[in-house]
Amino acid sequence: MTAGGIRSIGNANPGADAAAGAGMAVTASGAADNAASPGPAKRGPARSHILSVLVENKSGVLARVASLFSRRGFNIYSLAVAPTDNERFSRITVVVDLESAPLEQIMMQLDKLVNVVSIAELAPSDAVQRELLLATLKVDPAVRSQLVELVDIFEGKIVDVGSASLTVMLAGEPEKLDSFENLVKDHGIVDIQRTGRVALQKL
Amino acid sequence: MKLTGAQALIRSLEMEGVEVIFGLPGGAILPVYDPIVESPIRHVLVRHEQGAGHAAEGYAHVTGRPGVAMVTSGPGVTNIVTALADAYMDSIPIVVISGQVATPSIGTDAFQEADTTGITMGVTKHNWLVTDAGEIPRAVAAAFHVATTGRPGPVLVDIPKDVSNASMEWYWPTSEADLDLPGYHPAIEGDPEAVEAAAALIEQAQRPVLYVGGGVLKARGMEELRRLVDLTGIPVTTTLMARSAFPSSHPLNMGMPGMHGTYTAVTAMQKSDLLIALGTRFDDRVTGKVPAFAPDALVIHIDIDPAELGKIRRPDIAIRGDCRVVTMEVREALERRNGGAGDAGGERAHRAGRGDGAAKSRNGGGGSGLPDLSPWIRTIETWRQEHPLHYEPQAPGERLKPQMVIETLAALTPDDTILVTGVGQHQMWASQFWQFEEPHTFVTSGGLGTMGFAVPAAIGAKVGKPGSMVWAVDGDGCFQMTAQELVTANAEGIPVKIAIINNSYLGMVRQWQELFYEERYSEVYLSPDLPDYVKWAEAMGCVGIRVTEPEEVAPAIEKANAIDDRAVVIDFRTDSFEKVYPMVPAGASNDDIMEMPTTSTRDAGRSSERKAS
Known part of the structure; x- marks a missing residue:
């Protein structure tokens, strides 16, 4: 887990994580553990994380994201999408179920979508x-x-x-x-x- | 300059340097076929759109340039989906241009309408529906950029008929910024710290293995791989997609890993303490049961696609980057750290490897602080001697051994011959028994395992490399799926050669039914002579040859080699009950590798096989 609880990809070279001596998958599971913070009983999966995904505001982008989740067997708990202040982009806020796949794999697969500009993972404690x-x-x-x-x-x-x-x-x-x-x-x-x-x- | 959308499309393909389109016209793509008449681009008219897709793949495999296919809407597109999926799994850069019904008709279930972008979303790297003729040059340029950079893959550009007919002001994007791809940033160089860490692991390894995948061929990293091997003396295994990335004759080449890999390669990985995974994705056909795969090995995983790093096996060092560049960076790091053992040392190592056997290649490293791998190499040599690939020679009264046919073919064709295969037993034997000396000489369907790939892919390969001999080794089941493209080959003057390994069965399925379903053969028998492959070949304009006797094998191949004005099909009647060995059963640990049974147990098995058939 990097400091601040926010990791983002899009421009960052993920190899840097590995270079620090922690493999990427290690980083991912570390993040996952952190997500399972104790708290009041919530609806939804115990191990969930919030991804804030900046996408191009083009037709079919939501279908691409949804299709990726479905094809790779990732579970979505909730999903909200709306345009940003820049009309070229929309932001998808997706709560993912980490029981279904490691967070790192979900983020990396999402990042491969050509219309996905950047992805930030928001740990609940560091996000409004x-x-x-x-x-x-x-x-x-x-x-x-x-x-x-x-x-x-x-x-x-x-x-x-x-x-x-x-x-x-x-x-x-x-x-x-x-x-x-x-x-x-x-x-x-x-x-x-x-x-x-x-x-x-x-x- | 005003152009129609269709003219702009063809002009854009010309700007991209496209020399050939494999395609088949239809209603929605009609306007685009009109400017093809004047264009210098060659069009190869296929007989089925799947053939256009596989031909584009074959072309891309051997040239490294993107293959282009053009199809109409609806069934034109759905027919090419298999080829898109195949290219997606094997990271082959192809660009498919598809017609679409006119924009006002989209969504109305119009004639030959299909949701093309929706259907192909999951099997393309990206796709575009172009709704404005002015966007055509940008979309085409973006499509070629996405198909060929980063991890290569198939893309599709869907063009409605009214958009091809509309008028636009011609332009050509001159920079990446013009392509409007704000979310697309493939990385090339590896992270320097990770490269350094990888070098440190390599220095500590006693039993390292270079596990080389198709990424090395895609990145044109063969020479850098060779230099890394020369420096370090680390033995190499090349996956199905990487056959021809490293010469078969090199003493450190252990052959193919995985389900039908060599005993040496499979066992070396299992016993390894360091896997250097280069442009490869830990496919289930390589790993077997993942928790039991190479249990003692640390893993350095180098791949241009970060999503592969840790997808199956957690790497100890993950390096995102281009295989050629990162391999070079790792070698340079090793040279720096070990007193600059440069090219001269590498040359010595190389000569030592060639001259005195692999065990000594490390000694030529010239002052290198790299560990002595000779005990490891000696162990590997022992495995190689005790467990070679082999098959029982043909006994009197038996049909041809498929392995012998492939060995003979390999021996009688030049080193730069391009070998294309379908999928199944013949594919595995081809990979096992062919000698690969030149890069990009093996074209096969790996990840998707597409039967019927060989004939059209061979056509594409021959168009891409007209100066090379192109042989397809195909199964009888595979051949029946796409054989009609031999009409294309003869109509267009593309003299490919097809060796049908005709065992009259869907052989790989038959093998599994024999081994895992108690010889209960269900729907696998095809017949050796229905169809009559020689007559069928002749009907399609080919020379057809039938070979039933071992002494006819070499003369038939030599006769085929001498024919250069049309396609040739040889129907090799082979043993129905020959099985591919070694074999790791699906889902089993690679430690449970099954080798070919000894003659006595095999004969016992064969008598029951005969009864069953």
Whole structure:
């Protein structure tokens, strides 16, 4: 694991890792261990990592990335994609399941895609992560105020209200969204949609 | 200057120095075929698009230049997918130009529409759908750049019919920056610290092996490999894709590793304390059971594709870079560290190796601090003497031995003869029993194992090297898959020679059924004379020769060698029950290598084989 928990490829020569006496695969498994940090019970794989992948904003690029994951047997836990401030590029934030393949192999195979410009691996402790959740919940009038209070505590927003249901929007760290989801489960969830996380390296 | 998209495409191919296109026209590619009439580029009209792809591969194999194939949309593209997949697995630079239905029709299930970029995504290094005629020169230049740099591979440029018909202002990209490839940066030089670390490991090794793969041929690193061997005296094994990278006659060449490798090469790797893996990818056909592969060896892995470093076996030193450049850097590091044993020392080592046998080659190193490998080389020599490649000579009443046919062919053809094979038993025997002395003289389908590769690949090889004799050794099963391209060969004046090792079976599958399925032969029998290969050859304009007797083998080959105005097919009727040995069963450890049974056990086995058939 290199200092700072951020490794990136695209311009760096990966041979440098090996030259430092640690083989590349050693580096990869070191990174993987670090990812399995103890923490609150989360949805998703225990050994996951976040890759921030800068790609050319061209048609078919997402298909290339998805096809690579599928063909090589890598598992994606979540994936979010949107254009960057430079219209030539998009950023794909992908949470990968490290049970399926070593991180190093996933990064190297991704980097071989001609449309992939650079890849940064963001260790959870060194990244700001956010996710958005939309949930339509059943609301019994008797507990409506309780639910509104819960949304308040989580700094969520009620974005739509029906006679027996309401739709909530909540943004935050994925773990916070997990907790909220757990708490509202008993009220009855009609529909729920999460975006998958987006992340940036901490400054 | 205004050009149509089609004219711009052909002009772009001319700018790339393309001398030949293998192709077959159709509706969506029609506009592009029009400017071919005036172009100096030769077009070879194949009979099936798969043949165009393999011919482009054969051309690329022997010339090092990208092979070009052109096909129409839909079935034209799906027919060439096998060749793309083959080129992808073996890192062969080919450029496929495909027609596509007009842009307004894309996605409407139009006539001969297929999702070309989607279908070929997983079997190309990259592909492009060009939707603007103005982008054609850039896309073609980018395609050639991507196909030929870094780890070479196939690319595809898909051109809708309306784009070929549209008008554009001609230009030609003059720099890499013009190619619009912000994510593509192949590395050439190895990391200096890693090179130094590799040199240090080589100095400590007592039982090193150079495990050489196809990357050395791709990088034109044969001479640098030779110099590294001259300096260090390290024995060499060349994978199927690297046959011809190092002369078979060199005393330190142990032959091929892997499932059907020599006992010496397989065992030397198993006992090695240092594998120097050069442009190779630890394929399952080489490693056998990975946890049991070369268990005591440290690994230096040199490859231009960083994704190969650690994919299968964790290297102790990983060096990303071009094989030729990094091999040179490692040798220079060794020379620097050991008192500048330069070319003169290398020359001495080389002569010593030639003159007195491999065991002494290290001694010529001239003040070198490199360790004395002579005990290791002596051990290897013992294995080589005790476990040579061999086969039982043909007994009276038996059919021809395929190995004898291949040995005779090798003996009667010049050293620069290009040998092309299909896939299966004949391929393994060809690799085992041919003498490779000149680089880039072996063209085969390795990773994908594509039956039917030989005939069209031989055509491509002959077009690329018209001055060399091109022989394909093919199986009877393989031959039936793509034989129609011999029509192409004769129509276009491409005199290739085909030796069919006709054992009337899908021989490799038959071998596995014999060894691992209790001789329960399921759907492997083909018949020796249906089709009649001689008549078939003649119908396609070839000279057809049948050989059934051992004394006819050499005269038939000499007759074929003398024919230069058309293709020749020799139907060698060979022993159906001959098996490829040595063999490491699939998934087994390389320590469990099976050698050819002794005569007595073999005869016992054969009687039951006869009953089974």
